[in-house]
Amino acid sequence: MLQAKHIRSVLRQVCVAAVLLLVAGPAWGQAGKQLIINHFVSDPAVIEGHLVVSDVEGKGGTVNIAVFDEQGNLVGKATETIPPGGKLNVNGEKYVLGKKMVGTMRITSTANVAGQYWQFYKDAALGWKNIAVPAAVGPGSTKLVCQHFVADPAIESYIVVADAEGTGPTVYVEFYSDQGELAGQTKIEIPKYGKFSIQPLALVGNKKMTGVAYIQTEGGKITGEYWQVSEKEKYQVAHAMQGGAPIAEVIEDDPIVRVQVQFDFDSDKIQKRSYADLLEVAKAMNGDKNKGKKYEVGGHTDNVGKDEYNQKLSERRANSVKDYLVKYGKVDAKRLSIVGYGPKQPIVSNDTPANRAINRRVEFKKL
Amino acid sequence: MKYTRNVLFAAALLLLASRVLAQGAEKYIINHFVNDPSVIDAHLVITDVEGNGPIVAMKFYDNDGNLIGEGKELIQPFGKLNLDPGKYVKKVANGTIHIEAQGGNIVAEYWQFYKDPKESWKNTTTVGQDAAGYTKLVCPHFVSDPDVEVYIVLANTDGKDAIVNVVFHDDNGREVGKARELVKANGKTALLPWNIIKTKATGVAFITAQGGKITADYWQAEKAKSYQIATPIAGI
Numbered sequence: 230m231l232q233a234k235h236i237r238s239v240l241r242q243v244c245v246a247a248v249l250l251l252v253a254g255p256a257w258g259q260a261g262k263q264l265i266i267n268h269f270v271s272d273p274a275v276i277e278g279h280l281v282v283s284d285v286e287g288k289g290g291t292v293n294i295a296v297f298d299e300q301g302n303l304v305g306k307a308t309e310t311i312p313p314g315g316k317l318n319v320n321g322e323k324y325v326l327g328k329k330m331v332g333t334m335r336i337t338s339t340a341n342v343a344g345q346y347w348q349f350y351k352d353a354a355l356g357w358k359n360i361a362v363p364a365a366v367g368p369g370s371t372k373l374v375c376q377h378f379v380a381d382p383a384i385e386s387y388i389v390v391a392d393a394e395g396t397g398p399t400v401y402v403e404f405y406s407d408q409g410e411l412a413g414q415t416k417i418e419i420p421k422y423g424k425f426s427i428q429p430l431a432l433v434g435n436k437k438m439t440g441v442a443y444i445q446t447e448g449g450k451i452t453g454e455y456w457q458v459s460e461k462e463k464y465q466v467a468h469a470m471q472g473g474a475p476i477a478e479v480i481e482d483d484p485i486v487r488v489q490v491q492f493d494f495d496s497d498k499i500q501k502r503s504y505a506d507l508l509e510v511a512k513a514m515n516g517d518k519n520k521g522k523k524y525e526v527g528g529h530t531d532n533v534g535k536d537e538y539n540q541k542l543s544e545r546r547a548n549s550v551k552d553y554l555v556k557y558g559k560v561d562a563k564r565l566s567i568v569g570y571g572p573k574q575p576i577v578s579n580d581t582p583a584n585r586a587i588n589r590r591v592e593f594k595k596l
Numbered sequence: 597m598k599y600t601r602n603v604l605f606a607a608a609l610l611l612l613a614s615r616v617l618a619q620g621a622e623k624y625i626i627n628h629f630v631n632d633p634s635v636i637d638a639h640l641v642i643t644d645v646e647g648n649g650p651i652v653a654m655k656f657y658d659n660d661g662n663l664i665g666e667g668k669e670l671i672q673p674f675g676k677l678n679l680d681p682g683k684y685v686k687k688v689a690n691g692t693i694h695i696e697a698q699g700g701n702i703v704a705e706y707w708q709f710y711k712d713p714k715e716s717w718k719n720t721t722t723v724g725q726d727a728a729g730y731t732k733l734v735c736p737h738f739v740s741d742p743d744v745e746v747y748i749v750l751a752n753t754d755g756k757d758a759i760v761n762v763v764f765h766d767d768n769g770r771e772v773g774k775a776r777e778l779v780k781a782n783g784k785t786a787l788l789p790w791n792i793i794k795t796k797a798t799g800v801a802f803i804t805a806q807g808g809k810i811t812a813d814y815w816q817a818e819k820a821k822s823y824q825i826a827t828p829i830a831g832i
C-alpha cells in the first residue's frame with residue numbers, strides 16, 4: 230500500500246517536472262511576443278506583400294514593426310494596434326513608403342501573437358506564385374534543418390536565413406543527399422539584422438539531386454525558410470525551417486544537461502557541427518545565474534570495443550570539450566572537472582547504430 | 597523511497613532535456629494526405645534531424661480514423677525518405693499520417709502535386725507537426741468568401757475522440773460565427789468558414805479541443821486567381 234508520504238513525494242516530483250516543461254514550452258511555441266518575417270518584398274508594381282499579425286489570447290495589444298533590408302539597414306518602422314481577438318493585415322510596402330526592396334520584418338508585441346507573410350502577384354497570370362509563410366517565432370535557433378531541398382537547373386530553390394538577434398552570426402550550411410552523403414557545404418556571414426538567400430544547386434557542384442540541409446551558427450541565432458519555384462510546372466511553395474532549442478536557457482535552470490557532442494569515429498576531435506551547441510553551453514555557464522558555479526564534464530561512449538579503451542576515450546573526449554569551452558567559450562578552466570564514464574551509463578540499449586550514437590555523448594552536471 | 601524519488605526526478609530532468617534540446621520530435625503527424633494516383637502525385641518526406649538514422653513506423657488513417665495502411669522504413673543518417681503514400685494505401689483515400697521514429701528525431705512534410713499540368717497552380721506543401729498535439733490553437737488568418745475555397749483541417753493526434761470548438765472573429769475582434777465538431781480518434785475533419793459564417797469576412801479563428809488533442813492546417817485556394825496555399829495552424 231502506498232503511503233501518503235510517498236504519494237506526496239511523487240506528486241512533488243511530477244509537479245516539478247510539469248513546471249519545468251511549462252517553463253520550457255512558451256519560448257518554442259508557435260506564437261510569441263517576437264516574430265520574424267524572414268523574407269519580405271516591397272515592389273508595388275509587381276507584388277502585394279501582406280503582413281498578418283493575429284492576437285492569440287483575445288487581449289489585443291500593440292505591435293512594433295521594424296523593416297530591414299538584406300544588408301541589415303533599418304528602412305522603415307511603425308507601431309500598430311491589434312484589437313482583442315482580431316488581427317492586423319497590412320500591405321508591408323506602407324512601412325517603406327513604397328520603396329522597392331527585399332528584406333526582413335521584425336515584430337515585437339505586448340501580447341502573444343502569431344504572424345504570417347502573404348505574397349500575392351498583381352499580374353493574374355502569375356497567380357500560381359502566390360504564397361503564404363508563417364512568421365518565425367521567438368528568439369531564433371542556433372541550428373535549423375531544411376528537411377528537403379532540390380538542386381535542379383529546371384527548378385529555382387532558395388534557402389533563406391535571417392539573423393534573429395542583431396548579432397550578425399556566421400552560418401555554416403551542409404548539404405546531404407537523401408542517402409545521407411555530404412554533397413556540399415558553405416560558410417556565410419550575415420550582416421546584423423540582415424539575411425541571405427542561397428541556391429543549393431551551385432553549392433552541390435551543379436549536381437541534380439534532392440536532399441537535406443543542416444544549418445548552424447556561431448555568434449548568434451537565426452531563423453529560416455525554404456522556397457521552391459518551377460516556371461515550367463507553374464508552382465511556388467515555401468515553408469519555415471525547423472529550429473533547435475536554445476541550450477543556454479536550459480542549462481541556466483537545470484542541474485544536468487545532455488548535449489550530443491559529435492566526434493569523429495574513434496577520435497576525440499569534436500565535429501564542427503557541435504561547435505554552436507558548446508558555445509551555447511559556455512554562454513550559459515558564464516551567464517549571471519551560473520557565474521562561478523562548477524560543472525562536471527562527463528564523457529560517455531557506446532559499448533563497441535574494450536571497456537578499458539572506451540574509458541580512456543571518454544576521458545579524452547570530455548577533455549576536448551573542456552578545452553573547447555575554455556579556449557572558445559572563455560569558461561574558467563578551474564570551474565570544469567573531467568570525468569570519463571566509458572560505456573557504463575548508456576541512455577538506451579546499444580543494439581543499433583542509431584542507439585550507439587545516442588550513447589556517445591557528453592553531459593554537463595552542475596556540482 | 598528516496599531512491600524512487602531520485603529516479604523519478606532524474607527521469608523528469610532527462611525527459612525535459614531531451615524535449616527541450618531536441619530538434620524535431622519522435623512522433624509527427626501529417627494532418628492531410630490524399631492517395632489518388634490518377635489525379636495527385638503525393639509525397640511524404642521524412643527527414644533525420646540528428647544524424648542518427650532512425651527507423652520510422654507510419655500509420656495511415658482515413659478521415660474516420662480507420663487504419664488503411666502502414667509501413668516501416670529506415671532513414672540513413674543525415675538522409676531522408678521521399679515516399680508515395682500509395683505504396684502503403686491501396687485505395688483512393690484521404691486522411692492523416694501518423695509517424696513514429698525509433699532511434700532519433702525526425703521532421704516531416706507533405707507535398708501534393710497535381711498530375712494534370714493545367715492544375716499545377718494547386719501544387720502545394722505542408723509541414724508536419726509534432727504529434728503531441730494541442731488543446732488550444734489559433735488560425736491567424738481565415739477568409740470567408742463563396743469564391744474562395746477555404747478549409748480549416750483538424751486532425752486528431754492522440755487516439756481519443758475530441759470535441760472541437762471553433763470561434764471565428766473578424767479582423768476587428770468581433771465574433772462572427774462558431775462551430776462544434778467531433779474529430780474521431782486518429783481521424784480528421786475540415787471546416788469551411790463560409791458555410792458557418794455566411795457573410796464575407798476575414799479574421800482569426802480560435803480553436804479549442806476537449807477530450808483529445810489535435811493539430812491543424814489552413815488551406816486556401818482560388819481558381820480565379822490560380823493559387824492554392826496551405827499553412828500550419830499555430831498551437832498555443
